Every structure is written in C-alpha cells, then in structure tokens.
Amino acid sequence: MDERNYRSIIDNSKFKKFHLIILFLCTFIVISEGYDLVIYGSIVPYLLDEWSLTTVEAGAIASYGLIGMMLGSILLGILADKFGRKNIIIVSVIIFSFFTGLSGFADNATFFSWCRFFAGIGIGGALPNAVGLMTDYAPKALKTTLIAIVLTGMQIGGVVAPLISMNLSPTYGWQFVLWIGALPLLAVPILFIFLPESTNFLVLKGDTEQLTKTIRKIDSRYIIQNEFTASNVGEAIMNSPLIIFKENQRGNTILFWVAYFMCLLMIYGLNTWLPNLMMKSGYGLNSSLSFLIVLNATAIIGTFLFGRIADSWDSKKLLVVLFLLGSVSLALLGFESNIVTVYILVGLSGACTMGTQNIANAFVSQYYSAAIRSTGLGLCNGIGRIGGMSGPILGGFLLSWGITGPMNFLIFAFAGFIAAVSYFFVKVPKALVEMS
Template identity: 30%
Template sequence: MDIAKRLDRLPVVPMHWSILLATGIGWLFDSMDVGLVSFVMPALQKEWGLSPSELGLIGSIGMVGMALGAALSGTLADKYGRKKVILFTLVLFGLATGFAGLATGLTTMLLARFFVGLGLGGELPVASTLVSEISPLSVRGRFVVLLESFWAWGWIAAALIAYLLIPQYGWRIAFYIGAVPALAAVFLRRAIPESPRFLVQQGRYQEADAIVSQMEQQAGMKVDETSKDWTLVKEQGVSFRELWSGSFWRPTLTLWILWLGINFGYYGFVMWIPTLLVGKGFLVIKSLQFVLIMTLAQVPGYFTAAYLIEVIGRKAVLILYLAGTAVSAYFFGQSNTVTEIMVMGSLLYFFSLGAWGAVYAYTPENYPTRVRGTGVGWAAAVGRLGAIAAPYVVGVLYEALGNENGYAVVFFMLTAVFAITALAVLFLGQETRGKILT
C-alpha cells in the first residue's frame, strides 16, 4: 500500500488537528495584517493628506508583492518543500509589518507593504497545499476550508485593534501589534511535518513513512511492513508553459479566471469599505464599528461552506457563494440606511469568505503532487493581479465620480466581476470531490 492510499484511508487523528491549528494560527495573523491596512487607510489619509488614488496605491502595492511571492513560492515549494517555504515567508512578512509601523511617508509605507505582500503571497498558497496533501480524502476539502476560516478570526482581530486602539493610540500601534504574533507563529509551525506526498516525490520514502506511521498509530491502525509499497516515484515537475498543455490547460484556465475574479472583487470592497462609509457621512469610529460587526458574518460563511463542500461538491459551493456575493454587492451599493448597510454588508462578507474557503480547497485538487505547488502558486499569483488592480481602480473611480455616484458604480462593477467568475466556474470547472490526489 503506497503513501497516498495510506493517507487517504486515515480517519481524522490528533496530528491532523494540530497541523490545522498551527497552520491556522499563522493564517490568522496573515489575515490580521491585510485587514489592518484597510482600517488604517482613513487615518493615513487624514494624517498625510493622501488622495483616494494614493490610498489605492497603498492597497495595491502589497498585492504586487503577493503576486510575486505566490509565483516564486509555488515553484520553490515543489523543489525544497512546503514547510521550509512557509517558515521563511512568515518571518519575512512579520518583519516587514513592523517596518510599516515606522513609515514616515507614502514612499516608506509602499516599500514596507511590498515586502509584507511578498511574504503573505508566498505563505498562503503553500500552506493550503500542505493541508490538502496531508488530510484524509473524506475531509480534505472541509479541512482546507476550516484552514481558510482562520482568515475570519484574523480580520475580526484587525477590526477590534482598529476600533479599540487606533482612535486612542494612532495607526502605528496596529502594525506593531501585527508584527509580533506573525514572528511567534514560526515557533508553532516547527511542529508541522513536511508533506509525505512531497517527500515521496523527492525519493525520501523513509521520512514519509515515519510521518504516516505516526498518524496510523494515533488511529490505532496497523500496517504490515510487507504490504508497504517502497517504490520510489520521484518525478520532475513541469515548466510554466506546460501548465497550459495536455491535461493541465483546462484546470489552469479555470483557476486563473477564478482567482483573478475573486481577488479583484474581494479586495475591491474590503480595502475600501471603511473609507467609503466615511465618504457617505459616517464618522471614522462609526465606520470601523460597522465593519467590525460585518466581519462577524465571515465565520458562519466559512462553516457553512465547510459543511456543504463535502456534501454538494466544490463546484456547486463555488457557484452558489460567488452568485450570493454578486447579489449582496449589488444591493450593498444601493444601501442608504444603517439597517440596509449592515444587512447587505454582512451578507457580502458571509458569501465572499465562504467562496474563498472553497477556492483554497478546490485549487490544489486540480493538479498532481509533482506540479501542485507550481500550479497553485501561479493561480494565486495571477489572482493577485486582480488584487493589485482593484484598490487602485476603486480609488480612481471614486475620486472621479464623487461620493454618491462613485459608491454605487464601484459596487455595480464588483457585482459584474463576481457574476462573471461564477459563470466561468459553471462552464469550465470540473468537480474534484472524492478525487484521489496522485
């Protein structure tokens, strides 16, 4: 029996939960860092006298780093291992977050945010790949969505920091707090094993066997030594061009459209909602309070997606939640009263983050192990192009059209993006629920 079959037949054991928790804590701090930027943007605008387009640059430059980090980390993870890349990128973005707190103007802030993005972009797709590769078949999708659910807690933490501390201590305190736990997460991740599937691909079967055997012992399962498949299956990865050839072209096309669309739509609203609400006449403190309440809706969004993804499948969940996000974005753009803003804003967070969880679960399952890191990394990198463009495009539109017209047009644009992305998954996507990872 080979490593892949032994991994897939396992029940959930304590080691699975410890890996999910350790990886998830790092994911939480990643999210908190991204969230802090959107919450400090109104304060930066006031202190430095920045225009909406300059604020958009602060949001976009981090995404430039994330695009580059995702593309590089995927290839490096297929060559050197998932664990090494995760640890390095955590240290990088933690140090850069602390540097952002020392920024004295737009230029130094842009530099800091680029390196933060480089670390974040490299860490996220590799972490989801590791969790996908090490989880049992029956709960693989659910575990990756649960990993992504830590993003909600990080965003909630960012909202709390912004609401409770920024008005009293200033925006710099947010970045100082954001730097410390990111570095501490490195120590948690020392307990994370390397992916056994990756180790087999590298010909390191003894190491892979030791990890899987530990899981089998926790499950009370015994494997006859004579039944173990000790065949080494080391294979070469593929080049970037090969992602568009043979059997890879369709999943690559689907994933690139999916990642591009959800990044543009998501970062188009999360980076700007606090500022847009201020533009509608709400005080900064009230805007932060509204967003804090809205972000709570992320949690049930993730958990419902985690349940449904193993029941109705990855493709159906993606279409359902992307369509829900499109509808919520449209009505949020038409909202004027506090009640309308809170209800539609909560639904916007609910559906969009549920969709994100499904994206991270679905993406690694479209590629074999030898190319999984590269395929996932490039999909994430292309997606970050949408994240780069969105904050700047929103800033330019908002500045050109004014507070009222700009607000409605921005959310109409985001509605169209989410709807087109849902249609792409419907017509191009292939279901991967129950698929054996090779």
C-alpha cells in the same frame, strides 16, 4: 497493510491529534497573514489624514503590497514544490511578520510602500503552501472542510485587525497595530518543530526515514514499501509551471485565473475601501469599520457552512450559485436601505465573496495533483493578485471621480458575476467529482 501505501493511509484515516496540530498551525499562519493584509484598510483613514494622501495614492500603496503578494504566490509556490512546503511556509512567515512590524516605523509613504511590498511577498507565499500542506494530510472525507477551516484564518485576521485598530489606534497610534503584526516571529521555532514536511517532497528527496516517521503518526503499523518507485519520484519532480498547461488542464487553468482575478479584485477593493465608501454614504468612522468586521466575520461563517456542504455536494455548482448571490447582494448594497438591511447585505456579501473564495481555494487545491499543487494554487493566487492590485486602485479612482454610491458597488458586483460564469464553464474531472 501490505496493499496500503502512504496515500491511501492518509485518505482513509480518521481525524487524529496529528491532523489537529497541522490544522491549528496552518490556521494560525493564515490568521497572521490575514491580519497583516487587512490592517492597511483599517489604518488608511489615519494615513490619509496624517500624510495628506489622495485616495488614488492610498489605493496605490495597497497595490504595492498586492504586487508583492503576486510575486510571492507565484515564486514561492513554485519553489515549495522543489524545496518543501514546510521550509517555504517558515520563510514566508518570517518575511511578512518582519516587514509588517517594520512598516510601523515608517514616517513617509515611500518607506511604508516598500515595507508593504516585501510583506506582501511573504503573505503571498504563505497561503498556497499552508493550504497545500493541509491538503496533503487531510482525510478524504474531511478534506474540503479542513481546508476551509484553514482559510477562515484570513477572515479571522480580517476581523481582529479592525477591532484592534478601533480600540488601540486612537490611544497608541496606528503604528502600534502594525507592530502587533510582527508577533508571529515568536512562533517560528514552533513551526519548525511541529509542522511536517509534505509527502511529495519527502518522496522527491528519497527520505524513507522521515516519511515513515510522519505516516506512523497517522497509522503506527505503517511499513515503507513501494513509495519510491521510479514513477512516483518521476511524478514528484514533474513540477514545472508549464505542467498546469498540459492539454487536459489548459482550459480549466485559464478559467481559474479569470475567476481568481475577478474575485480578488472584488475582495481587496472592498477590504481597502468599504469603510470609506460607507463614510461617503453618511456613516461615521467606527460604524464604517464595523461593516468591515461584519464583512469578514460572515465570511468565516460562510466558509464553515459552505465547506461542509462542499464535502457532500457538487463544489462547482456551489461556487457558481454563491458567487451569483454575492454579486446580487453587493449590487443592492449601493442603494439606500435601513441599517438592518445594510448589515444583512454586507454579511451576505462577505459570506458569498470571501467565504466562497475560500471554498474555491479548497476546490482548486484538490484539482491539481500533489506534485504540482503548490505551483497550481500559487499561480492561481498570483494571477488573482493582479486583480487584487486592481481593486484598491479602481476604488481609489472611483472615489476621486465622485462616482455615485450605487455605481461603485455595481462595478465590484460585476466582477463577482464574471467569476461565477468562469466556474460554470470549468470541466470537473471524474475523480474529483467522486471525491466530493
């Protein structure tokens, strides 16, 4: 024990009840934000009819939420490295749950858009911090797998949202599915009691008592020793956003930003417009919503499968191969096929775009050190949200211009190809390779 500090204890630990609690709560948080995010794509056909919106206007409303997500990812990601991930996670949950519920009372597009914007701030802040907290405490041998499980929450929420919309909106109205989005407010006291604070923040505060109490949930024999040396505290406070641009990280950071931009453009464009694109191809509303369910469901399967592979194989190579496969599947989706082939292509597109982006988040969260993890991941997701904003707007314009089905899908597929190329040129540090 004398030679073991808290970091080595966490890295070499076995999966315990403590890890299960963090895994469950972080996954719940991401499921909730996934529901709040995807629900707009599930109700947009009703809004187009009720408020007489054009597709361009509906795409703009989706982007207002993504503008909020961009700001939330960047600002709350940076603040979490200074004020604690647990605190920012709870604030994020309160924000996105409250404003999603409030949007159910909207009777015009303007009020609804403002609610989506503020909900987006909370959604943007929750994801990088939930992932960052899981990364802090995950055993090294299971790190990518556990992070991937947390990230499947986004797709679980993405499956639940259209299911609820399909079954409840015709009877209770589209407003009811938004009010359901406020339910995570009830879980805030549970998060406050059971979520641990990040180790890096405890070191920054010099809180020996809380750090000891937390690590003893993993190893009851833990004795505080050299955790608060000047170098450790110095690392903890080195969380200026500019740190991620230091010489040995600058190139990779830019490549991450390009990849996130392109991938989120593809993901949010599809989540918003896939039902309408399929309706334009001749499918009914319920059938088109079922494609959205398949898209998100296969992303869950892909995340579990790819997460296990990433823990034993080269994550970078895996990302390149999967994004290329996703691009090809998406491109083929625009051409006329039988229904079985369409479902297979939608499934591959979901697994190899959203599922692969989950693995990318796990990869990037391990690339940046603990001191700047939320900052690095938050900025990546924040820049990615610019792409996310562009996706719904691009889809709206493509539909309004009467672009043919194949071309719509080819344009989104090209974004996935650029993401694959970006990861191909990432230089992986030796330490991260050895961790894989």
